[in-house]
Amino acid sequence: MGAFLDKPKMEKHNAQGQGNGLRYGLSSMQGWRVEMEDAHTAVIGLPNGLDGWSFFAVYDGHAGSQVAKYCCEHLLDHITSNQDFKGPDGPPSVESVKSGIRTGFLQIDEHMRVISEKKHGADRSGSTADHKPSNPLEKERIQNAGGSVMIQRVNGSLAVSRALGDFDYKCVHGKGPTEQLVSPEPEVYEIERSEEDDQFIILACDGIWDVMGNEELCDFVRSRLEVTDDLEKVCNEIVDTCLYKGSRDNMSVILICFLNAPKVSPEAVKREAELDKYLESRVEEIIKKQGEGVPDLVHVMRTLATESIPNLPPGGELASKRSVIEAVYNRLNPYRNDDTDSASTDDMW
Secondary structure, eight states: OTTEEEEEEEEEEEEEEEETTEEEEEEEEEEEESSOOEEEEEEEEETTTEEEEEEEEEEEEESOSHHHHHHHHHHHHHHHHSHHHHOSSSSOOHHHHHHHHHHHHHHHHHHHHHHHHHTSSOOOOEEEOOOOTTSHHHHHHHHHTTOOEETTEETTTBSOSBEEEOGGGOOOTTOOGGGSSSBOOOOOOOOOOOTTTOOEEEEEOHHHHTTSOHHHHHHHHHHHHTTOOOHHHHHHHHHHHHHHTTOOSOEEEEEEEETTSOOOOHHHHHHHHHHHHHHHHHHHHHHHHHOSSOOOHHHHHHHHHTSOOTTOOTTTGGGGGHHHHHHHHHHHOTTOOHHHHSOOHHHHO
């Protein structure tokens, strides 16, 4: 199947932590891809007197995992150890942090290039810094470097115009590192925190955003935080839901909750239990109605998809309940054919 597996790899990597007035959970899954190219970093309390600081990042790798993995292990050090970040005296200012992030990105990119060249052959992998080639300023830089944007890709090939790595696109003589076809320069924003309004931050790769929009995912997360305070569980639900919504990419998500994040609600927990009980009874009814022979899981899901089911999680809808439905189905049909009923986004709807 080329870049895809016959079945998705659904094993997850999880972690969680808390401190500095926040809690976080994370989940990552290889999914349908033949290789896991995502990586992530989650650190609460930074070295060198920055105990009250935290750092979170998701690295969406492409054409291999090497750059994403290296950034996961070393980018934070490149940022916090350069002189632009440190500033003249005392703790870093907002401006020195922004400058230090930019310098750290440029430094690690050059460092990886040198390492790659010493290994007799440039590593072709990269990790996103998120910009699209169709953005007017990005397109202008690409064209100034002798490239083109076709089918919204750099030279008709690479879907991102800023990235760490991707050294095949950084070979234009006479141009600096930020003037190449692909630039390693990050776009850095400063956002002032609001104790009253801020609830959580979601960091995720395209495997998540390809199938869920910003509002959808925020609504889904809010609904999940009202039924559990286990952030790993919430992140696992995000990843599973995106798989069942049709994501074919690696999936990684970090959920960072502030003090004002939604709390578990007895009413929401009750609604969730009633929903699960309703779905269980409907699965039983659908199987019994079939009469001779047991319908496959795809048939069950398609039948439920035509119905108006109350209190489905916003943003996730029926896809977010696939694991519940599958568990009931498997209990009622212990002799199922696993090859037929494995997670298949192609046939599910």
